[in-house]
Amino acid sequence: MPEFIARRLVQLIPTLIFILVVVFVLVRLLPGDPASAVLGDRALDADVERINRELGLDRSIPVQFWVFVKSFLTGDLGNSISLRIPVTQLIADRLPITMLLTLMAAAIALIIAIPLAFVAALRRERLPDTLIRGGFQVGLSMPVFYIGLVLLTVFGANLRWFPVGGYGDTFPEHLYHLFLPAVTLALSLSAILMRNLRAAIIEVLDADYVTFARSKGLRTRLILFRHILRNALISTLALFGLSIGTLLGGAVITETVFAIPGAGRLMVDSIYGRDYPVVQGLTVTLAVVVSITFLLTDLLQAWLDPRVTK
Amino acid sequence: MSESAQPEAADAARRSVRLPRPGHLPLPFIGGALILGLSVFVAAFPGLFAPYDPLAFDYNAVLQGPSAAHPFGTDNFGRDVLSRVIHAYTIDMQIAIFATIFPFVFGTAVGALVGYAGGIAETIFGRVVDAVITFPFLVLVIAIVSVLGPGLGNMYIAVGLVGWVFYARITAAEVRVQKRLDYADAGRAMGYTHARIIFRHLLPNAITPAIVYWMTDMALAILLGSSLGYLGLGAQPPAAEWGVQIAEAKNFMSTAWWMGVFPGLAIVVTGLGFSLLGDGLAELLRTRR
Secondary structure, three states: OHHHHHHHHHHHHHHHHHHHHHHHHHHHOOOOOHHHHHHOOOOOHHHHHHHHHHOOOOOOHHHHHHHHHHHHHHOOOOEOOOOOOEHHHHHHHHHHHHHHHHHHHHHHHHHHHHHHHHHHHHOOOOHHHHHHHHHHHHHHHOOHHHHHHHHHHHHHHHOOOOOOOOOOOOHHHHHHHHHHHHHHHHHHHHHHHHHHHHHHHHHHHOOHHHHHHHHOOOOHHHHHHHHHHHHHHHHHHHHHHHHHHHHHHHHHHHHHHHOOOOHHHHHHHHHHOOOHHHHHHHHHHHHHHHHHHHHHHHHHHHHHOHHHHO | OHHHHHHHHHHHHHHHHOOOOHHHOOHHHHHHHHHHHHHHHHHHOHHHHOOOOOOOOOOOOOOOOOOOOOOOOEOOOOOEHHHHHHHHHHHHHHHHHHHHHHHHHHHHHHHHHHHHHOHHHHHHHHHHHHHHHHOOHHHHHHHHHHHHOOOHHHHHHHHHHHHHHHHHHHHHHHHHHHOOOHHHHHHHHOOOOHHHHHHHHHHHHHOHHHHHHHHHHHHHHHHHHHHHHHHOOOOOOOOOOHHHHHHHHHHHOOOOOHHHHHHHHHHHHHHHHHHHHHHHHHHHHHHHO
């Protein structure tokens, strides 16, 4: 196990370097120089020069890359052009909101997926199974932003059960404000999880150890939870890790629909405002969040199922 | 029992070479093909179906509910929603194809080469895949679009830069299996070139999963394209595109539900068409093997 952890940690290094290279190249590919993009066409030469110096664009490419890498290592990502505060602070303010939203969505997706997967697997190829799978197929084809708008209109604007946007001030208020967005985000994830769980449960149902447990006369409910759910969840865990990127992408849209001041909303705002330091910092940060999530789910999976480490 | 099973199996094998008759096609395949065939036809000739000009304002008919004159109602500029949904087929079907064709072709080719070569090429490729999947796809695409500027052309470039990786991974895995089979050895024994073995012999046998994924990917492309349209980074208003239409509808969700429901429905139906076709193809190609 320690060996496995060490190996996974070492694998993280080339991934992080690659992330930095991609984002660096991306920003340099910019057509025209960022200074005039920021200042507009009628910018004074002196201003253009000042911005270029601020962004470090007057130096050679290798030096720029070194400065770029160093800025991430020291956590100094420069200042936001439009908000005039350090990018690091901006991300530190906004990212926790997105993480909370993502966590809630993941929890809700599991709460939706587990019971339905059981029903579908135990009533395989019969009406409940067909209905559940058909419903999720439709759910998967629905755009996140439309689901969000419908929930917002029905439960926010019309029924007034939930706020129509914002984030609140206290933690319970945060949970309350994030509930509808989290449900929006959870629906497509739950469809993917349900499909995988159903297949895993069916596989486990036919496994020898379940037949053995049954023949020992264990109660069905005990078998379902102790044996089947545990094993089915292990494979779901890997899928969970892989879905984090989709969830964060979905958060960009949900936060825009529900006007939540998270990292996703910040991303969209910074793109409209051509605030490149923020876009660059956020892209790297989100990629790092994803690779750390991969690492954690891998380790968790290895802990639950030692065969993985081999 | 085993004697009677023998000719049956032989019969099945013989039949599997030919394309199945329409009555024997999997049901999802028929459903998906019907939906998409119709969608492509509408996309090619929207003028045949749309009763109005999708861009024409009519201030005498603003925000009207569905009626005989306007089956899907009108929007806040009096534009006919049905005509806009129909004309949007042209853009959205184009997104489905243009955003995925390069990743499909390039990705399967790279995947075939990598899977065949193995060794160091596969190790390096594995690292590239690991790195690419750590970028949240939508975030990366938005970041690229932000650099290149909003618009569909730039969205295709952004998706192309990232999307091929998934096809390559799928195909590499399949080719890795196929290259160990006897017919690949036979090709080598015959002295065929690597290129001929890879593209004429291995790839046709290894491409099924990539094709099935392609169908899913086209549905995802429409979701992505409409999401970007919604965010204002894809198709630009006043163009008729489903995501753009839903973005226009967002302030009228409770007063004029029809503005958003019908474009939303179009996305769902088209997406369903692609996933049905994908499921059907998987079934069809599996039995043919």
